[in-house]
Amino acid sequence: MLEQALQYAGQNRERFLNELKDFLAIPSISTDPEHAADMHSAAEWAAAQLRSIGMEHVQILPTGGHPVVYGDWLKAGKDAVTMMIYGHYDVQPPDPLELWTTPPFEASVRGDNLYARGSADMKGQVIASLKAVEAVMKSGDMPINLKWLIEGEEEIGSEHLDDFIKNHKELLACDFCLNMDAGILGENMPSITTGLRGLAYFELRVDGPVKDLHSGLYGGTVHNPAQALAELITGMHDKNAKVTLPGFYDKVRKLSKQDHKDFARLPIKGKTIKEQTGVPALWGEPAFTPAERLGARPTLEVNGLLSGFTGVGSKTVLPAWAMAKISCRLVPDQTPEDTIKQMQKYLKQNAPKDIKWKLTYLHGAGAALTGTDNVGVKALSKALETVWGKKPYFPREGGSIGVVVQLQEHLGVESVLSGFGLPDCDAHSPNEKLHLPTWTKGIDALIHFIYNLK
Amino acid sequence: MLEQALQYAGQNRERFLNELKDFLAIPSISTDPEHAADMHSAAEWAAAQLRSIGMEHVQILPTGGHPVVYGDWLKAGKDAVTMMIYGHYDVQPPDPLELWTTPPFEASVRGDNLYARGSADMKGQVIASLKAVEAVMKSGDMPINLKWLIEGEEEIGSEHLDDFIKNHKELLACDFCLNMDAGILGENMPSITTGLRGLAYFELRVDGPVKDLHSGLYGGTVHNPAQALAELITGMHDKNAKVTLPGFYDKVRKLSKQDHKDFARLPIKGKTIKEQTGVPALWGEPAFTPAERLGARPTLEVNGLLSGFTGVGSKTVLPAWAMAKISCRLVPDQTPEDTIKQMQKYLKQNAPKDIKWKLTYLHGAGAALTGTDNVGVKALSKALETVWGKKPYFPREGGSIGVVVQLQEHLGVESVLSGFGLPDCDAHSPNEKLHLPTWTKGIDALIHFIYNLK
Numbered sequence: 001m002l003e004q005a006l007q008y009a010g011q012n013r014e015r016f017l018n019e020l021k022d023f024l025a026i027p028s029i030s031t032d033p034e035h036a037a038d039m040h041s042a043a044e045w046a047a048a049q050l051r052s053i054g055m056e057h058v059q060i061l062p063t064g065g066h067p068v069v070y071g072d073w074l075k076a077g078k079d080a081v082t083m084m085i086y087g088h089y090d091v092q093p094p095d096p097l098e099l100w101t102t103p104p105f106e107a108s109v110r111g112d113n114l115y116a117r118g119s120a121d122m123k124g125q126v127i128a129s130l131k132a133v134e135a136v137m138k139s140g141d142m143p144i145n146l147k148w149l150i151e152g153e154e155e156i157g158s159e160h161l162d163d164f165i166k167n168h169k170e171l172l173a174c175d176f177c178l179n180m181d182a183g184i185l186g187e188n189m190p191s192i193t194t195g196l197r198g199l200a201y202f203e204l205r206v207d208g209p210v211k212d213l214h215s216g217l218y219g220g221t222v223h224n225p226a227q228a229l230a231e232l233i234t235g236m237h238d239k240n241a242k243v244t245l246p247g248f249y250d251k252v253r254k255l256s257k258q259d260h261k262d263f264a265r266l267p268i269k270g271k272t273i274k275e276q277t278g279v280p281a282l283w284g285e286p287a288f289t290p291a292e293r294l295g296a297r298p299t300l301e302v303n304g305l306l307s308g309f310t311g312v313g314s315k316t317v318l319p320a321w322a323m324a325k326i327s328c329r330l331v332p333d334q335t336p337e338d339t340i341k342q343m344q345k346y347l348k349q350n351a352p353k354d355i356k357w358k359l360t361y362l363h364g365a366g367a368a369l370t371g372t373d374n375v376g377v378k379a380l381s382k383a384l385e386t387v388w389g390k391k392p393y394f395p396r397e398g399g400s401i402g403v404v405v406q407l408q409e410h411l412g413v414e415s416v417l418s419g420f421g422l423p424d425c426d427a428h429s430p431n432e433k434l435h436l437p438t439w440t441k442g443i444d445a446l447i448h449f450i451y452n453l454k
Numbered sequence: 455m456l457e458q459a460l461q462y463a464g465q466n467r468e469r470f471l472n473e474l475k476d477f478l479a480i481p482s483i484s485t486d487p488e489h490a491a492d493m494h495s496a497a498e499w500a501a502a503q504l505r506s507i508g509m510e511h512v513q514i515l516p517t518g519g520h521p522v523v524y525g526d527w528l529k530a531g532k533d534a535v536t537m538m539i540y541g542h543y544d545v546q547p548p549d550p551l552e553l554w555t556t557p558p559f560e561a562s563v564r565g566d567n568l569y570a571r572g573s574a575d576m577k578g579q580v581i582a583s584l585k586a587v588e589a590v591m592k593s594g595d596m597p598i599n600l601k602w603l604i605e606g607e608e609e610i611g612s613e614h615l616d617d618f619i620k621n622h623k624e625l626l627a628c629d630f631c632l633n634m635d636a637g638i639l640g641e642n643m644p645s646i647t648t649g650l651r652g653l654a655y656f657e658l659r660v661d662g663p664v665k666d667l668h669s670g671l672y673g674g675t676v677h678n679p680a681q682a683l684a685e686l687i688t689g690m691h692d693k694n695a696k697v698t699l700p701g702f703y704d705k706v707r708k709l710s711k712q713d714h715k716d717f718a719r720l721p722i723k724g725k726t727i728k729e730q731t732g733v734p735a736l737w738g739e740p741a742f743t744p745a746e747r748l749g750a751r752p753t754l755e756v757n758g759l760l761s762g763f764t765g766v767g768s769k770t771v772l773p774a775w776a777m778a779k780i781s782c783r784l785v786p787d788q789t790p791e792d793t794i795k796q797m798q799k800y801l802k803q804n805a806p807k808d809i810k811w812k813l814t815y816l817h818g819a820g821a822a823l824t825g826t827d828n829v830g831v832k833a834l835s836k837a838l839e840t841v842w843g844k845k846p847y848f849p850r851e852g853g854s855i856g857v858v859v860q861l862q863e864h865l866g867v868e869s870v871l872s873g874f875g876l877p878d879c880d881a882h883s884p885n886e887k888l889h890l891p892t893w894t895k896g897i898d899a900l901i902h903f904i905y906n907l908k
Contacts, residue, residue: 031767093769099665156767197670201768210732211553214882215755216651216853219783220695220747221727223737226756226778227691230684237681241674273675278664281808283677293674301669302680303771304762309779313485313610314655314816315547316781316854317757317882324680325763327770329673354735362768399670400770428668428771 004139005447020127021107024116030090030156042089053134063160066152073146081453082145084177087126088154091118092428099430119434120421125180132446143454157363158402165410176376182417190384193417195396198330198367200339205323207356213318223354226307229322241285243300245342251333263291295396299329336364365402376416383448458593459901474581475561478570484544484610493520496543507588517614520606527600535907536599538631541580542608545572546882553884573888574875579634586900597908611817612856619864630830636871644838647871649850652784652821654793659777661810667772677808680761683776697754699796705787717745749850753783790818819856830870837902
């Protein structure tokens with residue numbers, strides 16, 4: 001019974017929060033080999049949760065990298081909907097550590113927010129799903145079949161999930177997948193994301209002299225690798241903020257008049273982005289609005305730079321090498337495979353002969369679009385309207401979620417993308433936070449959602 | 455007696471080397487505040503050496519930063535030459551530590567070389583001067599007056615030495631200054647440097663968003679600070695490797711036909727630079743030879759880059775800031791003061807409005823030229839010819855030595871620039887080394903030099 005489930009959720013709020021805090025205490029940083037043991041702890045923790053809320057066949061299944069946590073409950077009958085609930089138990093690295101007000105793996109409530117690495121992205125979302133299902137299970141009338149897929153490599157591109165899905169098609173078969181990793185547009189702006197950008201992540205290294213040189217003894221005769229890298233990075237955009245990789249825009253879908261109208265209705269405005277980021281002025285392709293640049297246009301970003309002497313004071317060194325982390329956000333119908341070739345072609349055409357360069361592709365994912373006539377989208381839309389009292393927005397988002405593309409490709413399964421992390425949640429930044437009132441409403445909305453699927 | 459002094463040096467070679475190793479064991483890294491105590495130990499060590507070889511009035515004199523070690527011996531009479539011997543007891547930071555074969559502060563002999571930070575630049579040179587003077591003192595007929603000026607801030611731009619010299623004009627008055635920090639052109643190429651480039655060292659910081667952002671959620675709407683920094687760095691050179699700071703070349707002296715001829719005679723060739731550095735091709739202003747680019751042309755180098763995520767793996771961050779260490783090598787008649795203004799003007803003209811930038815001037819020094827008719831140059835030239843059996847070369851070098859300009863400016867004293875560090879000594883790099891056969895010959899040459907000044 002719906003009322004009973006909602007009441008249960010209301011009565012157990014304190015415990016739900018404490019369980020989330022326990023989950024957040026595990027520093028499950030998938031990109032860092034030193035945290036391998038923590039990755040296992042987090043997987044075990046998620047498996048124990050699934051068992052505790054009545055799921056069956058709970059298993060930690062190996063992949064080529066971090067394992068997948070699986071569990072199901074299939075007693076609603078053949079005619080009932082089968083929903084997969086996706087989640088990831090890994091988090092981003094917390095650095096720069098010194099910018100955190102409280103330690104990233106000691107969750108701390110201040111005002112309406114819970115601060116911790118992973119609170120919004122996405123352990124908070126995983127707990128919201130678990131607790132909504134727990135509430136419905138306790139009420140004794142779970143109307144749908146459930147399958148859980150909780151991976152440990154989302155923050156490093158879901159590299160091994162692709163093979164895992166290919167090899168477990170029957171186990172994972174379902175009507176649609178609920179993916180709460182896409183966030184919400186605002187506290188009072190319930191939303192279901194219908195498009196996601198893809199990703200291609202690179203490391204570019206430029207090598208010059210075989211060792212660091214005295215800048216006075218060699219400066220002026222040797223191409224400085226840090227300068228050469230800067231030149232290569234600069235050339236990757238033209239003056240209109242367009243990416244110059246050869247063929248980069250060839251497969252980018254043109255926006256229709258209707259697309260432009262849909263984007264104009266979204267509450268993503270330049271003013272808000274300026275406020276959220278504190279930049280003196282916005283940047284980007286002048287022919288597109290900020291919402292379009294984020295949702296429908298591909299980008300190229302420098303994620304990191306390192307070369308030479310970077311400590312306090314000075315060192316008159318001509319560095320031996322320079323390195324940049326560079327990633328592209330992709331839109332339909334771009335693919336990471338094409339982007340790798342385009343980046344290599346750009347470097348072959350533009351890298352000077354007086355340095356050596358090496359491009360390493362680290363990971364990536366395609367872009368995705370979901371239709372609004374999906375059974376899951378309809379049920380969730382109704383649930384959000386019930387709880388928030390207004391129709392949800394349907395944005396396309398700038399982020400990338402590998403599993404969405406993989407499920408589409410291998411199982412033909414569409415993802416229903418939502419979540420309760422606010423745009424200012426600082427996912428991937430210091431002081432990541434989860435807005436607790438939104439989270440609480442979100443659990444209620446998920447309970448409504450499950451009954452709407454009956 | 456000359457013969458007696460040379461014999462003494464020959465008999466005490468082993469002890470000289472051991473004393474050098476002791477000096478090298480002190481990690482006197484002037485740029486790093488954590489090594490303040492080591493800086494004092496190194497100054498004390500140098501003062502004790504001066505006393506032990508018979509110098510008088512030995513004192514450790516305070517400056518606004520690391521202290522100066524002074525000592526003298528003025529008993530040669532009023533008509534004798536008074537020579538100042540300059541040295542510095544500070545060294546560059548040893549990082550990257552992992553590239554050292556043996557620890558940087560545990561001097562290790564392998565083959566003909568002594569490996570340690572400071573072995574060539576310039577503790578080895580300081581010991582060579584001390585030991586040559588010791589040998590002459592022991593022979594009982596020191597023909598000249600001596601003053602020692604051993605500073606602790608050469609590697610950070612001799613910032614406080616300027617005021618120190620201004621405030622101690624009488625104490626430091628002399629006929630010329632021997633400065634062994636300029637090196638030698640090759641094992642069989644004795645040399646006296648007649649020109650030095652100056653320096654202006656900056657830190658440039660670009661700030662974008664107030665915090666690191668999720669590159670998917672904001673990428674395409676905010677100017678990436680790492681990209682903006684790369685753009686600013688790229689714009690600092692044109693396609694002919696010329697520096698574009700406004701007015702940068704205004705005061706650069708044009709090379710005369712004779713200058714071109716003098717440079718052409720130097721053994722600094724492109725082929726050698728390629729071999730020493732391992733670069734696939736040289737770089738620089740096409741209108742000038744490599745020797746001219748190093749000796750007579752100013753440059754702008756990136757010494758370090760830092761932004762965003764630089765660890766193993768990936769992080770899809772749009773960084774809040776990016777930083778570069780940038781330094782210019784200056785030639786006559788450029789000044790660091792002009793260069794600061796030129797850099798600021800460049801940034802004002804070229805920095806985009808969508809980021810904030812901050813330029814910090816860290817330190818600098820003017821450029822210097824020394825005439826070959828100087829009494830010290832003549833005496834050293836003869837001494838080098840005696841020991842090496844060939845006339846020395848007179849190069850202009852690419853490095854910067856602040857004290858040379860300061861002595862010229864405040865005391866009207868010219869510096870005789872030489873030394874026994876080879877071009878491949880890896881000063882400022884891992885595995886810095888001193889070629890011991892050259893060092894030993896150098897001590898003998900300095901003994902001849904002192905008697906030549908009689």
